[in-house]
Amino acid sequence: MELRTIREADLAGKKVVMRVDFNVPMKEGKVQDDTRIKAALESINYILAQKPRYLVLMSHLGDPKKDFKKAQEKAEKEGKSLDQETFFAAKNRMKNVAEYLANLIGKPVAFSAQTTGTQAQAVCDSAPESGIIMLENTRFDSRETSKEASEREAMAKELASLGEVYVNDAFGTAHRAHASTETLAHFLPAYAGFLMEKEVAYLDPIVSNPQKPMVAIVGGAKVSSKIAVLESLLKNAHTLIIGGGMAFTFLKAQGHTVGKSLVEDDFIDTAKSLLAKAKEMNVQILLPVDHLASAEFADVEPTYVDAIDLPENLMGLDAGKKSVELYAKALENAKTVVWNGPLGVFEFKHFEFGTHEIAKVVASLKAKGGITVVGGGDSVAAVNKFGLAEKMSHVSTGGGASLEYLEGKALPGIVALKK
Incomplete structure (x- = not known):
């Protein structure tokens, strides 16, 4: 554009x-x-x-x-x-x-x-x-x-x-x-x-014609706020990594037990539909295979769960080591990476591991010629917290705006400036 x-x-x-x-x-x-x-x-x-x-x-x-x-x-x-x-x-x-x-x-x-x-x-x-x-x-x-x-x-x-x-x-x-x-x-x-020019220059190709393979990392608390962006990213992504609280709605949709983890039961069918659509489009979806968990939502010593399924008394608050290794492998040869939403409760010191480790992996790709774009308030806050913002190709200043752009929506403030 x-x-x-x-x-x-x-x-x-x-x-x-x-x-x-x-x-x-x-x-x-x-x-x-x-x-x-x-x-x-x-x-x-x-x-x-x-x-x-x-x-x-x-x-x-x-x-x-x-x-x-x-x-x-x-x-x-x-x-x-x-x-x-x-x-x-x-x-x-x-x-x-x-x-x-x-x-x-x-x-x-x-x-x-x-x-x-x-x-x-x-x-x-x-x-x-x-x-x-x-x-x-x-x-x-x-x-x-x-x-x-x-x-x-x-x-x-x-x-x-x-x-x-x-x-x-x-x-x-x-x-x-x-x-x-x-x-x-x-x-x-x-x-x-x-x-404004720089934001469009980095975000527009992700929606229209990214350098491939493209890996999208989508995290955060709720599936409901990311449905449109997930559907949009499926069109161009080779792999879609889903983390954070929203991952548990997808895991439950697959029949896994998620304990006390955050789940949007009203969106189980939506998650099933997205998983089916990804399979049809030959897009690999990666979900957590292990967890850092706790019995309460607090910055306490985590309990490691070496399995996809969580016991009834625990809630997943971060991705485990095996999940991070799985995600890192998928990112190895990516030419374009777009990241919106953290992989855990990174604000808690005990549950920043997954987000921090993947941030380091994504930050390393720019030096290899990859294009790395971080958008969304929480993921931007995360890369700033870990001192990695400058190692990304672009860190978007627009939370809601970058999300809507990635959904493929026409943004009024940008349309008014088109040639």
């Missing part, structure tokens, strides 16, 4: 409005992980090098209304009170992110406490040549996510009035048809940033 990119745009002297994905974890007003901010720096620096009139950055940061409601309910249960503005300042206001970005790039970043309107316009007008402006969290404006096209259009027009060129580098929100991610592209000349 070819996108219009900022290389093709005339940015000199222009007012540039850019959607970024700075939806980063916050604690007490401090950025906890700047991966997404750093991912946008290549595009930001390129645009500034073209000497624009100014560069306006906009992003969402959580969902203020939903975040506060959830926190308020928790506080009430604990008999505490919660001040809304104090909560927003610590978790949802972009001012802290603007200050973090300024320190990161060594340039001032002006902040507008409004996303649109007179204040936003005034901050832009007073910006120095090639200055940077950060707008307030787009989701403080209910029109951003409105189901009414007319409301999204009204907000998009107000955002468009701040610029002459629109750049979208927020792959993580590309699956949402929001005012700042898709609608705005209809009111200004629209281009993809380098991060």
Whole structure:
């Protein structure tokens, strides 16, 4: 898929409005992980090098209304009170992110406490040549996510009035048809940033025409959230490794005993259907053949189960040594590997073995000429935890977006940038 990119745009002297994905974890007003901010720096620096009139950055940061409601309910249960503005300042206001970005790039970043309107316009007008402006969290404006096209259009027009060129580098929100991610592209000349371009360049071939053999690793808790991606990957994969909690639904579908492990009984038939479809398509499916287990969901010393079947009193929380060896063998000659979802509860020290060992195997393939793509929040967190992210060909910044792309869906934010 070819996108219009900022290389093709005339940015000199222009007012540039850019959607970024700075939806980063916050604690007490401090950025906890700047991966997404750093991912946008290549595009930001390129645009500034073209000497624009100014560069306006906009992003969402959580969902203020939903975040506060959830926190308020928790506080009430604990008999505490919660001040809304104090909560927003610590978790949802972009001012802290603007200050973090300024320190990161060594340039001032002006902040507008409004996303649109007179204040936003005034901050832009007073910006120095090639200055940077950060707008307030787009989701403080209910029109951003409105189901009414007319409301999204009204907000998009107000955002468009701040610029002459629109750049979208927020792959993580590309699956949402929001005012700042898709609608705005209809009111200004629209281009993809380098991060958006890179995400599409790595993910598109996996869906359309990957280098083969391709091995897909799909993990995580539930089959229900991965059905579409499993079906899509069957079209091109040579081998499909299924791990994590979702593996137990497949094992039960095969007639194995799974003890206290997580199982989605409503999806047993779906698992049977996927297994049958894989057989028809000559795709090898690998499931755990041994387990690291526990009687409770806790970071405790594991019980090793040297069998596919689990006793009634145990739940499988990680892949065992024989499973890892089986998976590693399947990955040996892979030309393309796509990984979405961990193979166990890697957040627990006692149950990180399977995910860590396979992460090391996948990381070794890039040096052999293989293409390795990691997507999905948990698997990205895992390779970051193990210090292996830089050894992958590409680590996607979009959790839901990368999952939907792998499902073969057309993402609104990307469609709006196609040539």
